[in-house]
Amino acid sequence: MNDNSSLIPMRGPGPMGPPPGEQAARGAALGMRPLVIECLHILRRRKWIILVVIAGALLAALVVTLLSRPVYTATTQVQVSRDENNVTNVQGVESENAGRDLEFYQTQYALLEARSLAERVARGLRLGENEDFWNAHGLDPETIDAAAVRTGQAADPRAAGDVRENAAVEMLLENIAIDPIRGSALVDVSYSSFDPELSAQIANAWVNEFIAQSIARKFDSTAEARSFLEQRLEELRGRVEDSERALVDFATARGIVTLASNTGGEGSAQFRERTLAAENLEGLNEQLIAATAARIEAEAIASGTGAAQTTPTLASLREQRALAASEIAQLSVQFEPGYPRLAALREQVATLDAAIAEEQSRIGGEAREALQSARLREAELRARVNGLSGEVLSQRRDAIQYNIYQREADTNRQLYDSLLQRYKEIGVAGVSASNIAVIDPAQPPQRPSSPNLILNLLLAAIAGSIGALGLVFVLEQSAEGVTDPSKVQELLGVPLLGSVPLVPEGDNPGELVADPKSEIAEAYFAIRSSLAFTTPQGVPRSFMLVSSQPAEGKSLSAMALALAMGRTGKSVLLIDADLRNPSAHSYLGTHRQFGLSNYLAGQDAVAELIQPVRENVDLLASGPSVPSAAELFSSERLRALVLRMAEQYDHVIVDSAPVMGLADAPLVSQAVEAVVFVAEAGRVSARGLNSALERMVAAGVPVVGAILTKLDQRSSHYGYGYEYSYDYAARSERLPVEA
Incomplete structure (x- = not known):
């Protein structure tokens, strides 16, 4: 038997391999696929579930739409x-x-x-x-x-x-x-x-x-603003009445009679009222000024220096005398003084002089009388002005208090007018459009708005798609078994040697394995090729196939690998060590009348127990049933048998009993160099598979890889692996690998 240290351990520590965790991470990284491809694979694998859910949603939407009462x-x-x-x-x-x-x-x-x-x-x-x-x-x-x-x-x-x-x-x-x-x-x-x-x-x-x-x-x-303004208007109305009443009472008591009002300059806020006394004083003062002017003019006339000494009559008389004097001067040059015309003119001049003197005397008398009258009027007006001046000065002193009453009344009146105006404005402000x-405006609809069949079907399709995706997600998350070959390294910590398609219903798996052109045979040939890279020496000289539970394809895999190696020219001995439920003899069409149980029981003639079944392939069947297989495996006879057969054959393949619930597999593993783990896709949970692997790791024999069996070939989730494996197997047949 070869030294186990020459193998690369894939489970548990070993001298020539990296730690299991590092191997798992490396294998997971190599086995990872793009998320989009992963999702597409899941959708194609679960396509019938998705279609059924969507069809159910569409049917439900159709029924609900047809039964719903139309809404307008x-x-x-x-x-x-x-x-x-x-x-x-x-x-x-x-x-x-x-x-x-x-x-x-x-x-x-x-x-x-x-x-x-x-x-x-x-x-x-x-x-x-x-x-x-x-x-x-x-x-x-x-x-x-x-x-x-x-x-x-x-x-x-x-x-x-x-x-x-x-x-x-x-x-x-x-x-x-x-x-x-x-x-x-x-x-x-x-x-x-x-x-x-x-x-x-x-x-x-x-x-x-x-x-x-x-x-x-x-x-x-x-409403609140109007109520507030009404209260304020009522208060201001009383204040206005009181202030105006006080103003009138004060004016009456002081004899102040106002005649008119005037304001200051443009935009000025000043306001002033004229009293009767001030108005009289102003009028008398104007008359006094006129009387003074008349008296001065009368004085000028009386003194003879005023312009008033000349009257139209006097001027006419003086003009006539000047003409007569001029004519006398002209005639005196030509005629004697006794000239009649000169005498007449001299008489005319004397008459005019008398008339002028009389007119001047009359004007002087009138001027003296006018002067006297002007002086009397001026004195009278001045006396009256002096009297009113005292009265006005007294009223001006009273005007201080009067103005106080006036301003208070004006202020109250302005406030009242402003609030009254605002009150009216608020009353009409709501008239705005x-x-x-x-x-x-709305019209009675001619067609119902719902149910809308097209919209409901579309929403049902969307809801059904979401529900189907949710269901697929739940199924994928709740599925504990290993269904994806790319996840074997991640979930189990051992490399994937290959995947085997599900045998179609009605076909004989033994015949399919024996047919080199079948897909199953090509899959096992690819697995054999993968085994060639598990150790530096190629395919292990002796290895066993084990599964966690019965009927996972372990025995069929052992036979298929033996036949695949035999077709490459290698001599192979297949040992059926599943003494509890043997099946290798039935796959190969032989019997188990004698076999491994006979050898373990003490028969040393091994050659008599081996049956040739195919070219380069021999079988050591399980032999007759025994009451306690674990006791037989506890001896060193199986280990010695494997060592001896490894010298006679190129490879020794051992088909062992399942791991869970039995002690056979860990005992059998002591006789071989390596262990190949077989798991049925989706059958056993990852926890159960890991428990079985942990038992094998505890036995101290390296697990070189895993085979995933019974994969549904119709599922595109595994199509890529199949195509790759089968193409690799075909090339391997053309170029045999020496191991």
């Missing part, structure tokens, strides 16, 4: 503007920019779904008493009343009406839908029921009540 949805489209049309051009209580907040539209949408609005609609349409409303939602109002009576909510008819109204409100809220149109100020208000006419009626009523509620809310928002406008 009516939609009213409204426009909710940020700025409202201000008809009165009067600012209201709320800020003009209040509607520009980012929360404006969200607030409007929430108000459209408010319970208070549903209550207004229910009361306005009297839905609690409307039998058509309940029928349009598939409800019986009597059932609601009975439920209210049972719960004690309706003890009298009025309470029963309230219960119906509350139920109608809940029904409205359940069936109303507010859908804003993105990027616009438009909102679709939709209502759904079994009655198209009722759906349109409620959708329109909902919008109308919303507009009415919005307008009412604006008026209500000014609503910022909500109906664009398209």
Whole structure:
């Protein structure tokens, strides 16, 4: 028997191999496939489950759609503007920019779904008493009343009406839908029921009540302001009356009579009232100034220096005398003094001089009389001005207090007028047009909105797909067996030597293994090739096949490997060490009348116990049944037999009993160089397989690899492995591997 240290241990520590954990990680990394390919493999492997789940979902959707009562949805489209049309051009209580907040539209949408609005609609349409409303939602109002009576909510008819109204409100809220149109100020208000006419009626009523509620809310928002202003106006009215009464009483007591009011410059806030005394003083002062001017003029006339000494008559007389004197001067040059004409002219000049003197005397007398009169008038006016000046000065001293009363009265009056104006403005501010406008009122729909067969089938397909994927995920996660060859290294910690397809039902596995052209034979040939790389010397000289439980394909694998090696020209001895349930003889068409049990019992003629079964392949059958196989394996005879046969044959293959529940396999493993673990795909959980491997590792013999049997060839999950293995096997037949 060869030294076991020459092998590369794949399970447990050994002198020539890396630790098991490192080997597992390395094997897992090599066996990893892209996640997309992994998912595609799972989907193809579980395709019937997925199809059944999706088909069930589609069938359920079809049945539900056909049995569902048609629902009609009516939609009213409204426009909710940020700025409202201000008809009165009067600012209201709320800020003009209040509607520009980012929360404006969200607030409007929430108000459209408010319970208070549903209550207004229910009361306005009297839905609690409307039998058509309940029928349009598939409800019986009597059932609601009975439920209210049972719960004690309706003890009298009025309470029963309230219960119906509350139920109608809940029904409205359940069936109303507010859908804003993105990027616009438009909102679709939709209502759904079994009655198209009722759906349109409620959708329109909902919008109308919303507009009415919005307008009412604006008026209500000014109620508190109007109440406050009314109180303040009442207070200011009393203060205005008191202040004006005090002003009049003071003016009466002090004899202050105001005539008119005047203001300061443009934009000035100053205000002043003129009294009767001041007005009289101003008039007398103007008359005094005029009288003084008249007296000065009269003095000038009286003194003869004034311009008033010359009158039109006097001027005419002086002009006539000047003409007559001029003519006398001319005639005196030509004629004698006694010339008649000169004498006449001299008489005329003397007459004119007398007339001028008389006129001057008359003017002087009148001037003296005017001067006297002007002096008397000036003195009289000055006396009266002096008297009024004292009175005005006294009133000016009283004007300080008078102005105090005046300002208080004016201030109170201004406050009162301002509040009264604001009160009137608030009263008309609500007349502004609503910022909500109906664009398209709801019309009774001609076709039902649901159930929608196409949409329901699409949703069912999506839900079925999600459910199917979830089910596949659960099945994959709950599957404890090893079903993926690429996961053998990761789950078991040993390398995968190869995978064997499931034998089609009705076929003889023994015949398929014996046929070199069959897929199973090619799979085992690929496994034989993988065994050639498990040790530096190639295929182990002696190895055993073991499984965790019976009927996992262990015996068939042992025979198939023996035949595959025999076809390469190697001499192989197959030993059936499964004394409890032998099957190698049946696969090879021989008997077990004698065999291993005879040798272990003491017969030394081994050659008589070996049966030639195929070219280069001999069989040592299990032999007759024995009462205690473990006792026979406890001796050194099996170890000595394997050592002797390894010298006569190129390879010795031992078919052992299952590991779990029996002590045979660990005992048999002491006689061979290596162990090959056989596991049926998906049958035994990974925990069970690891437990069996741990028992074999505890025996101290390296496990060089695992064979995954009975893989469903129809599943694409394993197709890649098959194609690779079979192609490799075909090339191996053309170029035999020496091991």
